[in-house]
Ligand SMILES: NC(=O)C1=CN([C@@H]2O[C@H](COP(=O)(O)OP(=O)(O)OC[C@H]3O[C@@H](n4cnc5c(N)ncnc54)[C@H](OP(=O)(O)O)[C@@H]3O)[C@@H](O)[C@H]2O)C=CC1
């Protein structure tokens with residue numbers, strides 16, 4: 560099948576290109592970048608020297624949609640919210656790496672993203688693409704909203720206990736940490752080497768756009784409005800993300816019991832790996848792969864569980880999960896093009 564990539568000059572788009580070049584059933588037909596239109600990819604990104612790819616093109620919806628079976632949007636949320644309706648109208652399925660179609664309520668989108676929302680009809684039609692949560696819906700979706708990177712690590716860390724209703728309500732605290740590629744390729748003081756290196760900083764405290772996304776999914780899961788405390792930190796890694804979650808239990812359970820619950824839930828989900836008691840994951844342990852690694856421990860004194868969930872923000876947090884969703888949507892085996900071993904050390 561033939562695909563187009565919007566945002567092919569960004570970190571998410573480049574990671575999609577890396578993965579799709581290894582995918583046996585996909586050909587990259589169009590790569591869009593307004594800044595580099597007309598230039599060869601290898602002239603902008605020398606690491607793609609001698610790789611056969613089409614040159615960058617402008618964002619002309621009719622031209623880009625012509626001859627492709629699927630479009631990936633690796634663009635800011637406002638760009639996806641503006642252009643996906645056009646591609647959808649032309650009958651081309653879209654997988655959106657941005658937050659443009661993740662929230663069901665347009666007013667909530669406008670509050671957190673400061674941009675006009677897509678129509679409520681399209682928001683209803685879009686499917687939240689957390690593959691481990693709703694593969695049946697993804698199989699039939701024409702707009703797949705790939706989850707954000709922090710929501711991916713957080714929700715995978717919470718799904719089994721949320722489904723079992725073992726959690727005491729509104730007790731969830733999420734301490735998230737991301738490498739700098741999570742902020743995209745654009746330059747800015749916030750990602751300046753001299754200020755990020757050998758440093759750590761909290762950002763968007765109580766204002767992060769992933770708060771309503773996480774709360775929406777959790778509320779739908781337990782059918783009760785659920786709130787979370789969520790703080791994000793920038794750390795001096797190029798790629799990688801760790802979310803440490805602290806959650807209260809309704810009743811006491813042992814670590815072994817919790818681990819057994821997670822192992823059973825993820826038995827048929829090849830990209831989630833549950834660690835044995837006393838061991839915990841690291842971002843390096845998933846680097847360059849689509850894995851989400853999870854470690855768990857019960858604190859009996861506080862009746863809380865500590866959950867450590869690690870992903871590569873550009874992979875399971877973005878491009879890897881997008882390819883996983885494409886596989887599910889187009890009937891390829893879920894792991895196609897994603898069988899990778901972490902880059903360690
Ligand atoms: N980086 C990450 O870890 C994650 C990112 N995401 C989301 O994925 C999306 C892409 O992120 P990322 O790759 O990091 O971002 P980058 O800033 O690295 O890249 C953005 C891309 O969007 C293109 N773009 C920007 N404005 C326009 C426009 N008006 N019309 C057409 N194209 C445009 C840029 O093209 P040009 O170079 O021509 O300007 C560039 O290719 C974002 O929505 C982000 O929030 C989601 C999960 C994780």
Ligand SMILES: CC(=O)N[C@@H](CCC(=O)OP(=O)(O)O)C(=O)O
Nearest residue numbers: 656657658707708737738741742
């Ligand atoms: C380090 C850093 O700045 N990370 C970004 C991650 C953005 C992201 O995942 O994009 P979506 O909003 O499309 O989900 C942030 O925290 O906003």
